[in-house]
Amino acid sequence: MKLENRSEFCVVSDEELFLSGKALSELMLATLEKRAFFRFQVKGFSMSPFIRDGDIVTISPLSSAKSVFGKAVAFIHPCAEKLIIHRVIKDFPEHYLIKGDSLFYPDGFIPKKNMLGFVSKIERNGKAVRLGLGKEQTLIVFLSRERILPTLVWCWRRIPIKIRKVLKPIL
Amino acid sequence: MEKKVSIEKVYKPSEDVVARQVQGEFIIIPITSGIGDLEDEIFTLNETGRAIWDRMDGKKTLKVIAKDLSSDFESGTSDIEQDILGFTQELMKRNMLVEIGK
Structure with a gap:
C-alpha cells in the first residue's frame, strides 16, 4: 500500500451525505455528550405542522431543560431501534409517553434512558420558527393527546393542493 | 496567521x-460556537488519513x-513525513x- 497524496486524506463534504438513523443518532449522541448542540435536517411528516419535512432542527442536551414535558425530543425507539423526533405527552418516573403531533397513536412508553436531546430551535426556509417551542406546547400536547391535531392534519391533507396553497398564507 | 507545524511536535484531536x-x-464534525452542524462543512478521512489521525494521541x-x-x-x-x-x-x-506541550 502506498501513502496517498495528502490532499486525498481529508475530504470536505460538499455533497449531501445520506446518513442512516443509526449513524445520525451516534453522531448526535457524541455531540450532545460534549454539551454541544446538534443541528441537522429532518425528514418526515409525523410532527407536522410544527416540524415539517426539510426543516432544520437544533437538538440540545437534556441537561439544559428543566422538564421535557411538551417538548419534541430525539430518542431511539427501543423496538424499532430508529432515531425519532416526537413529542413527550406524559411524564412517568421511568418512562415518557411520546407521540408524533400528526399521528393518531403514540409510540408507546419510551424509557428515559433512550432520550438523546430535545428540539430547541426550528428553521424553515432560512427563518427561525418559534411556534411549538414555547408555552403553547401544553396546548399542543392536549390537542395531540385528544387526537384533535391528527384529525385536523388528516382533514388538511385531504384538501386539494391548489386550495391549500390559497389557504396557507391566511392560516 | 497560519500555525507552524513541526515534525518534532506532538498533536492530538481537538476537543471541539x-x-x-x-x-x-470516518466522519469529523467540527463544533463551532457550541454547535455540531451537519448542515455546515463536515469532513471525511480516508483510510490513510484515519491511520494518521488514530496515531495522533497527544504523546507521539x-x-x-x-x-x-x-x-x-x-x-x-521522508515522503511520509x-x-x-x-x-x-x-x-x-x-x-x-491541537498542539501539545506548549
Missing part, C-alpha cells in the same frame, strides 16, 4: 470535534508517527487538531 466511524466512513511526535507508518506503507520515511506535515497543516488550519 466529533469524530466517528459511521456507515463505513509526527516523526514517531511517520516512522510507525513507514512499516505499513511502502513509502520512504512530508505527507503527514501537509495533513497536519490542513487540520490545524481548520482547528481540528
Whole structure:
C-alpha cells in the first residue's frame, strides 16, 4: 500500500451525505455528550405542522431543560431501534409517553434512558420558527393527546393542493 | 496567521470535534460556537488519513508517527513525513487538531 497524496486524506463534504438513523443518532449522541448542540435536517411528516419535512432542527442536551414535558425530543425507539423526533405527552418516573403531533397513536412508553436531546430551535426556509417551542406546547400536547391535531392534519391533507396553497398564507 | 507545524511536535484531536466511524466512513464534525452542524462543512478521512489521525494521541511526535507508518506503507520515511506535515497543516488550519506541550 502506498501513502496517498495528502490532499486525498481529508475530504470536505460538499455533497449531501445520506446518513442512516443509526449513524445520525451516534453522531448526535457524541455531540450532545460534549454539551454541544446538534443541528441537522429532518425528514418526515409525523410532527407536522410544527416540524415539517426539510426543516432544520437544533437538538440540545437534556441537561439544559428543566422538564421535557411538551417538548419534541430525539430518542431511539427501543423496538424499532430508529432515531425519532416526537413529542413527550406524559411524564412517568421511568418512562415518557411520546407521540408524533400528526399521528393518531403514540409510540408507546419510551424509557428515559433512550432520550438523546430535545428540539430547541426550528428553521424553515432560512427563518427561525418559534411556534411549538414555547408555552403553547401544553396546548399542543392536549390537542395531540385528544387526537384533535391528527384529525385536523388528516382533514388538511385531504384538501386539494391548489386550495391549500390559497389557504396557507391566511392560516 | 497560519500555525507552524513541526515534525518534532506532538498533536492530538481537538476537543471541539466529533469524530466517528459511521456507515463505513470516518466522519469529523467540527463544533463551532457550541454547535455540531451537519448542515455546515463536515469532513471525511480516508483510510490513510484515519491511520494518521488514530496515531495522533497527544504523546507521539509526527516523526514517531511517520516512522510507525513507514512499516505499513511502502513509502520512504521522508515522503511520509512530508505527507503527514501537509495533513497536519490542513487540520490545524481548520482547528481540528491541537498542539501539545506548549
